[in-house]
Amino acid sequence: MFGTISGIAFSLCSNFIIKVCLHNKIGKDIIYLIAVALPMIAISSCISGYFTAVRRVYKSVIANFLEYVAKIIITIFLLKKYIPLGNIEGICFALILGDVLSEVCSFTYNIFVFVFDLNMHFGNNFKNRNSYLYRIFRILMPISLTSYIRSGLSTFKQLLIPSSLEKNGLNCDKALADYGTITGMAMPVVMFPATFLYAISGLLIPEFSRYYVKKDNTKIKKYSHKLIFGAFSFSLFFSIIFLLFGNKLAELIYKDATIGFYIKVFALLLPFMYVDIVIDSILKGLDAQVSVLYINILDLLVSISFIFFFVPMFGIKGFIASIFASEILNFALSLKKLFEIEHS
Numbered sequence: 001m002f003g004t005i006s007g008i009a010f011s012l013c014s015n016f017i018i019k020v021c022l023h024n025k026i027g028k029d030i031i032y033l034i035a036v037a038l039p040m041i042a043i044s045s046c047i048s049g050y051f052t053a054v055r056r057v058y059k060s061v062i063a064n065f066l067e068y069v070a071k072i073i074i075t076i077f078l079l080k081k082y083i084p085l086g087n088i089e090g091i092c093f094a095l096i097l098g099d100v101l102s103e104v105c106s107f108t109y110n111i112f113v114f115v116f117d118l119n120m121h122f123g124n125n126f127k128n129r130n131s132y133l134y135r136i137f138r139i140l141m142p143i144s145l146t147s148y149i150r151s152g153l154s155t156f157k158q159l160l161i162p163s164s165l166e167k168n169g170l171n172c173d174k175a176l177a178d179y180g181t182i183t184g185m186a187m188p189v190v191m192f193p194a195t196f197l198y199a200i201s202g203l204l205i206p207e208f209s210r211y212y213v214k215k216d217n218t219k220i221k222k223y224s225h226k227l228i229f230g231a232f233s234f235s236l237f238f239s240i241i242f243l244l245f246g247n248k249l250a251e252l253i254y255k256d257a258t259i260g261f262y263i264k265v266f267a268l269l270l271p272f273m274y275v276d277i278v279i280d281s282i283l284k285g286l287d288a289q290v291s292v293l294y295i296n297i298l299d300l301l302v303s304i305s306f307i308f309f310f311v312p313m314f315g316i317k318g319f320i321a322s323i324f325a326s327e328i329l330n331f332a333l334s335l336k337k338l339f340e341i342e343h344s
Contacts, residue, residue: 003042007035021159026089030096037100040107047110053206054121059113061199063106071102139289146293153300160304161319164311168318178316185254186262193238194274197231201281208285220286221342227278235274242267262320269324272331279334286341292334299330 010017014031018024048060075098082090165175204227211219242249246267247260283292306322314321 003039006042007038010035010038026092030089030093033093033096033100037103040103044103044107044110047114050114051117052202054117055206056117057203059117063109063113066109067102067106070105071098074098074101142290143293146290146297150293150297150300153297153304157300157304157307160307161311164307165315165319167312168315179319181259182262182316182319185259186250186266189249189253189263190238190242190266190270191273193234194277197234197274197277201277204278204281205285208282209287212286217342224282224338224342227282228275231275231278232271235271238274239267239270242270265320266323269327272327276327276331276334279331279338283334283338283341286338288337288341291337295330295333295337298333299326302326302329 011032014028017031018026018028044063048063051057051060075095078094078098079091082094161179162175165178208220208223211223242263246263247257250260250263251257280292283289303322303326306325307319310318310321312318
């Protein structure tokens with residue numbers, strides 16, 4: 001329901017999105033493609049949560065694997081067709097269409113496996129399903145509200161960055177290019193190893209939920225400390241790798257060694273970002289998901305403030321400073337919240 005409403009709202013706002021947000025760089029077809037995918041993404045997310053909760057997460061892993069394989073194959077095929085034309089709108093269309101078709105593959109698999117899993121493990125035994133509605137909505141409503149606020153702030157932040165860079169003296173194309181270099185080229189490289197942490201973190205939520213329900217504070221402290229230390233060691237290793245080989249990686253991946261500078265800069269931030277991924281998942285397992293969202297909202301407000309005041313004065317350096325400030329603040333507040341729960 002929410003996915004469909006979001007898709008309709010996205011379609012109705014297509015004129016505003018194209019003119020104000022995207023500076024008339026693309027057409028409405030791309031917006032409509034994204035709108036079509038939103039209901040499927042919403043349902044697939046719910047099914048993924050179900051498989052995580054019932055400890056059959058391998059089924060979600062297969063779905064994700066199929067989605068990414070399909071995305072790579074379809075996108076490469078479409079880009080080979082559109083890139084030679086030199087049309088930016090066509091290239092964007094190819095990228096989004098690849099995403100949408102891969103979502104269709106993942107969605108189809110998820111529905112099939114989900115129905116089969118329900119029939120195999122539960123049959124028609126859903127007599128007491130209404131007894132969980134209150135407990136579900138107790139968690140759902142505050143999370144939904146704060147999530148929408150966070151999404152709105154995040155969208156505002158993304159729109160503010162190019163305009164703030166323009167105030168520093170850059171034209172629109174140069175501002176978008178610099179922004180894209182950091183968020184679309186340097187950050188994906190430094191965050192690529194975190195894929196492993198995201199996978200592990202998703203599994204932590206139901207496990208820590210069980211410890212929390214049993215009030216087993218000993219295991220909560222023991223495993224949370226081990227996981228934080230493990231995540232820190234993991235991040236430190238890759239931070240050193242990126243500092244030593246940032247330029248070579250940029251040359252290898254993008255044929256442009258200058259992007260290596262940004263890879264090295266953000267390598268210094270990895271311990272905060274990587275450890276925060278694990279802490280957030282632990283907090284969600286300890287029924288502190290609303291606190292996590294409040295922290296994320298505060299993080300975005302600080303980031304927006306930095307972008308609004310410092311990017312027009314310092315340009316891309318101000319944008320980098322905003323990322324450092326928000327990530328370090330998020331990490332510090334999340335860690336503080338975890339310690340409060342452990343000692344409560």
